[in-house]
Amino acid sequence: MAFGPHLLLATLEGLVTSAVLALMALGLSLVFGVMRVVNVAHGEFFMLGAVLAWWIASLVSGHPAIGFLAALAISPLIVGAVAFAADRLVLRRLNYEPEATIVATIGLLYIIQQLALTFYGPQARPVDAPFTYRILFPWFGYSGYKLSIIATSALLLIFTWFVLTRTRIGLVMRATQYDRETAQAFGIPVGRVYAGVFALGAMLAAIAAVLIVPITQAHYLMGLNPLLLSFIVVIIGGLGSLRGTVVAALLIGVSDGVISAFFSPTLAKIIATLAVAMVLVFRPQGLFGSAAK
Amino acid sequence: MADVLAIAGVDCFYGEVQVLHGLGLTLKQGEVHCLLGRNGAGKTTTLKAIMGLVPARAGSIRLGGTELTVLPAHEVPKAGVAYVPQGRRLFAEMTVAENIEIGLMTRRKGQATRERVLELFPVLRERFRQRSGTLSGGEQQMLAMARALCLEPEVLLLDEPTEGLMPSMIARIRETVASLRSTGVSTILVEQRVDAVLSLADRVTFIENGRSRETVEVERLRGDPSLIKRYVGVG
Numbered sequence: 413m414a415f416g417p418h419l420l421l422a423t424l425e426g427l428v429t430s431a432v433l434a435l436m437a438l439g440l441s442l443v444f445g446v447m448r449v450v451n452v453a454h455g456e457f458f459m460l461g462a463v464l465a466w467w468i469a470s471l472v473s474g475h476p477a478i479g480f481l482a483a484l485a486i487s488p489l490i491v492g493a494v495a496f497a498a499d500r501l502v503l504r505r506l507n508y509e510p511e512a513t514i515v516a517t518i519g520l521l522y523i524i525q526q527l528a529l530t531f532y533g534p535q536a537r538p539v540d541a542p543f544t545y546r547i548l549f550p551w552f553g554y555s556g557y558k559l560s561i562i563a564t565s566a567l568l569l570i571f572t573w574f575v576l577t578r579t580r581i582g583l584v585m586r587a588t589q590y591d592r593e594t595a596q597a598f599g600i601p602v603g604r605v606y607a608g609v610f611a612l613g614a615m616l617a618a619i620a621a622v623l624i625v626p627i628t629q630a631h632y633l634m635g636l637n638p639l640l641l642s643f644i645v646v647i648i649g650g651l652g653s654l655r656g657t658v659v660a661a662l663l664i665g666v667s668d669g670v671i672s673a674f675f676s677p678t679l680a681k682i683i684a685t686l687a688v689a690m691v692l693v694f695r696p697q698g699l700f701g702s703a704a705k
Numbered sequence: 706m707a708d709v710l711a712i713a714g715v716d717c718f719y720g721e722v723q724v725l726h727g728l729g730l731t732l733k734q735g736e737v738h739c740l741l742g743r744n745g746a747g748k749t750t751t752l753k754a755i756m757g758l759v760p761a762r763a764g765s766i767r768l769g770g771t772e773l774t775v776l777p778a779h780e781v782p783k784a785g786v787a788y789v790p791q792g793r794r795l796f797a798e799m800t801v802a803e804n805i806e807i808g809l810m811t812r813r814k815g816q817a818t819r820e821r822v823l824e825l826f827p828v829l830r831e832r833f834r835q836r837s838g839t840l841s842g843g844e845q846q847m848l849a850m851a852r853a854l855c856l857e858p859e860v861l862l863l864d865e866p867t868e869g870l871m872p873s874m875i876a877r878i879r880e881t882v883a884s885l886r887s888t889g890v891s892t893i894l895v896e897q898r899v900d901a902v903l904s905l906a907d908r909v910t911f912i913e914n915g916r917s918r919e920t921v922e923v924e925r926l927r928g929d930p931s932l933i934k935r936y937v938g939v940g
Contacts, residue, residue, distance in 0.1 A: 583799075587807050590796045596778040597756050597788040598852070599811035669782065
């Protein structure tokens with residue numbers, strides 16, 4: 413293949429990575445932004461979303477689209493419920509102390525991972541894509557489903573932005589984020605907001621997982637890599653900045669796609685990690701984050 | 706006149722350190738009640754205890770027939786207590802409009818309340834879409850008061866509302882407090898400036914080491930400032 417088409421293919425692959433990464437990192441960023449909780453178990457919510465998607469799709473017979481859509485609707489809800497319970501049963505009892513919640517979410521990571529290994533097993537299993545239409549470029553054919561991931565992710569990001577900036581739910585979340593005590597003095601039930609945000613963050617990870625599982629297969633260790641990439645995205649983009657998260661996800665995803673295709677995936681990771689180090693040195697609040705007051 | 710708020714025997718702790726020792730006071734309908742005392746005496750903590758932000762381990766705080774100490778912190782404002790914290794504590798990244806909106810949401814007040822509040826502080830209307838963190842100090846204080854008044858509260862808690870403001874702004878804030886009194890709002894005011902207290906308050910409670918020592922009518926202080934000297938060390 414010539415250089416041009418090859419670059420196009422690599423960019424498309426990178427965009428798919430970006431789309432999934434943006435959703436997942438947004439969840440991580442929301443949870444940290446509002447609750448000041450570094451959720452190390454975020455990758456396991458992603459994995460749980462994928463494993464549940466396989467399970468739900470396997471229960472449904474008929475056209476693959478039915479199973480996929482059922483998974484897309486139900487899997488995030490279950491993952492959200494698990495996260496909600498984890499907040500009420502664990503994080504709240506720790507008073508959301510930063511060090512304690514890191515250790516607690518590490519524990520949560522292993523619990524979810526080992527439960528998945530026990531009940532789902534060590535196999536990697538795919539979910540059938542809802543449709544198999546291929547878009548034919550002059551140089552190569554490309555999965556229409558992959559392009560639909562990009563579109564779905566973009567829609568979800570716009571929707572999240574709308575909720576955060578234009579609705580009362582978003583207003584309440586932002587008020588809690590800026591000043592927890594004053595929020596309470598204005599009738600905002602901070603505890604419930606925290607539980608809701610933790611569930612929402614996990615659901616975004618689960619949606620990302622359901623979208624990607626027709627391409628990558630569900631596996632009980634699949635959460636680690638996206639977790640690291642999400643942290644990279646959130647640090648580069650700036651915590652709590654939706655725009656930063658999207659821009660950084662595009663940057664990391666596309667550069668990962670292109671560098672992996674032309675050089676090696678390892679080099680892509682090295683460069684991404686180097687970028688994190690540089691951002692932390694020269695702009696610790698991230699590209700779009702605001703400096704601490 | 707009837708008591709709107711009755712505080713009795715309240716103990717509060719920060720961790721293991723006790724900061725309020727059996728504190729008590731009553732707020733009458735439509736009065737401006739000042740808390741005076743040295744730094745660290747427990748004035749701000751008293752306000753936070755009323756709001757439920759610092760839990761009272763003992764004692765009672767009653768608003769009319771409602772016991773506030775058993776409510777979770779976010780239910781206290783819904784019962785009718787509005788709080789203007791020290792340092793204003795605006796949601797600085799949000800616009801003026803959004804800060805007002807949060808005030809209105811607390812007790813589900815609507816358009817009519819917003820109009821009334823903006824009539825008190827017309828300058829906020831001009832700044833409506835501006836980020837509140839970019840307002841001047843005086844405007845921020847007005848917004849903090851406006852946000853609290855959006856609750857249409859029975860009781861208003863003001864923690865040093867004139868701190869760090871220029872004199873003309875201090876006068877505006879004082880006028881506002883006085884005009885709120887005429888509409889029947891009862892106010893607890895924490896204030897360091899003795900002249901402000903003397904001109905504005907109806908009664909004064911002196912707080913020392915987390916205890917309420919004495920409550921006096923303000924006329925008595927105008928005639929005899931020795932109490933101020935004793936509890937605050939100025940005057």
